[in-house]
Amino acid sequence: MEEKKNDQKKVLQLKIDKLVSGGKGLGRHENKVYFVKYTAPNELVEIEVIKEKRDYGEGKLLKVIIPSNARVEPVCPHYGVCGGCQLQHISYEEQVRQKVEIFKEQLQRVGKIKELPPVEAIPSPQPYGYRIRAQFHVDSGKLGFVEDETLREIKGYGDIVDIETCPVLHPRINELIPDLKRVSVEYKNLREVHVTYSPNRDEALIKLVAEGGLTRQDLHRVKNGFLPPWVVGVGSYKRVGRELIRQEFVGRDYTFIAAKGFTYRVTAESFVQNNYLLWDRFIETILPGERRGYCLDTFCGIGFFTIPFSEHAFFVEGSDMNHYAIADANYNAKINGRPNTLFLRATPSQHMKRHLDKEIDTVLFDPPRSGLDRRDLEVLKELQPDRIVYVSCNPSTLARDLGKILSWGIYRYDKAYVIDLFPQTAHIESVNFLSKVEEKI
Numbered sequence: 483m484e485e486k487k488n489d490q491k492k493v494l495q496l497k498i499d500k501l502v503s504g505g506k507g508l509g510r511h512e513n514k515v516y517f518v519k520y521t522a523p524n525e526l527v528e529i530e531v532i533k534e535k536r537d538y539g540e541g542k543l544l545k546v547i548i549p550s551n552a553r554v555e556p557v558c559p560h561y562g563v564c565g566g567c568q569l570q571h572i573s574y575e576e577q578v579r580q581k582v583e584i585f586k587e588q589l590q591r592v593g594k595i596k597e598l599p600p601v602e603a604i605p606s607p608q609p610y611g612y613r614i615r616a617q618f619h620v621d622s623g624k625l626g627f628v629e630d631e632t633l634r635e636i637k638g639y640g641d642i643v644d645i646e647t648c649p650v651l652h653p654r655i656n657e658l659i660p661d662l663k664r665v666s667v668e669y670k671n672l673r674e675v676h677v678t679y680s681p682n683r684d685e686a687l688i689k690l691v692a693e694g695g696l697t698r699q700d701l702h703r704v705k706n707g708f709l710p711p712w713v714v715g716v717g718s719y720k721r722v723g724r725e726l727i728r729q730e731f732v733g734r735d736y737t738f739i740a741a742k743g744f745t746y747r748v749t750a751e752s753f754v755q756n757n758y759l760l761w762d763r764f765i766e767t768i769l770p771g772e773r774r775g776y777c778l779d780t781f782c783g784i785g786f787f788t789i790p791f792s793e794h795a796f797f798v799e800g801s802d803m804n805h806y807a808i809a810d811a812n813y814n815a816k817i818n819g820r821p822n823t824l825f826l827r828a829t830p831s832q833h834m835k836r837h838l839d840k841e842i843d844t845v846l847f848d849p850p851r852s853g854l855d856r857r858d859l860e861v862l863k864e865l866q867p868d869r870i871v872y873v874s875c876n877p878s879t880l881a882r883d884l885g886k887i888l889s890w891g892i893y894r895y896d897k898a899y900v901i902d903l904f905p906q907t908a909h910i911e912s913v914n915f916l917s918k919v920e921e922k923i
């Protein structure tokens with residue numbers, strides 16, 4: 483392909499072969515691979531090289547010379563500047579197809595898994611308006627998301643991309659944006675706003691992170707003076723590393739959601755799955771086809787999977803390190819009449835260790851992006867449940883963990899689903915089923 487050097491700039495023409503993890507397009511020039519954002523497979527593009535390493539480079543898209551058939555006009559005016567979405571320029575059908583390919587590639591490359599199971603895609607019923615949680619960054623009237631990573635790297639800092647609406651958010655969260663901007667003009671120390679919306683109750687909880695915190699009086703003023711009545715609770719939080727610590731809360735600190743005929747209480751601190759349009763389908767995917775025995779649901783959160791799963795099992799124990807989530811899960815077991823469940827605050831390794839003397843049927847894992855840790859894998863190897871269900875939001879740590887589990891020679895990888903909880907973004911959620919290999923006679 484052609485190479486030009488203008489004013490020190492290195493400009494190349496590349497054909498994009500495929501998308502890779504993170505949603506970047508991959509093309510080759512003189513045996514070197516280049517990663518380019520906002521491109522699509524089979525496109526011919528012109529790029530400016532912005533990073534040149536020994537074995538790979540990164541490019542900035544200058545021009546699409548021959549577009550892909552799957553290229554579409556992005557819906558959002560901030561696309562390409564805002565760091566939230568990576569795939570709006572690709573038709574939704576093609577996004578899902580590409581995610582399945584990236585998923586398989588990660589299993590093979592990172593996990594060294596040779597025999598892949600059948601992989602089925604579950605698309606989101608709608609590709610926009612699906613998100614019921616938002617984390618906004620704010621600064622004196624500006625509210626939005628942090629800038630695209632490449633722009634941040636070039637500038638050395640990241641601006642807040644000030645938005646009026648965000649098309650992946652539930653419309654009710656978008657309605658709050660002007661009110662939240664007014665709050666941030668009034669409270670100049672406000673840095674983050676976290677919203678959780680319940681589409682079943684039509685109500686929202688809001689967490690505010692402000693430098694120096696906000697008083698109860700401030701929170702009452704924000705809740706009653708700036709926000710609509712369907713925001714039922716507002717809290718002031720302090721950020722400590724990746725965690726938010728509650729300082730004050732006014733109003734109700736929980737809401738309820740409904741999925742697959744079950745009702746769940748969700749406290750402001752508890753995790754709730756983001757794409758409400760897939761809640762029922764997600765639960766259906768993890769439910770077993772036949773009645774199961776004694777099962778463990780690690781990283782259980784509010785009991786989102788534990789409670790429905792318990793209708794198909796002798797007993798299900800859930801565990802999570804978040805004590806608010808465990809309190810919700812216990813409450814949820816009661817209101818849904820599930821006596822064959824128990825919840826405890828524990829890491830997966832602590833939880834599994836309690837059962838080393840038992841026959842465990844299924845262990846379900848749904849970890850954060852970091853995946854399982856060394857202890858979790860060691861105890862799992864000792865426990866050897868009949869089945870493993872691994873729900874993952876990060877194919878790379880999933881591949882690492884499954885690669886290890888399969889190397890023990892005890893498990894077979896039966897089936898995987900790529901369930902698209904995050905349309906328009908490069909995030910890949912999957913559900914993976916492993917079963918113990920039959921003893922040879």
Ligand SMILES: C[S@@+](CC[C@H](N)C(=O)[O-])C[C@H]1O[C@@H](n2cnc3c(N)ncnc32)[C@H](O)[C@@H]1O
Nearest residue numbers: 753781782783786802803804828829848849850
């Ligand atoms: C992806 S969420 C899944 C929650 C639940 N399965 C659901 O579908 O709602 C991950 C959960 O893991 C919990 N968690 C994070 N690190 C943990 C750890 N080291 N040990 C136990 N739980 C942890 C979080 O509190 C969160 O509830």
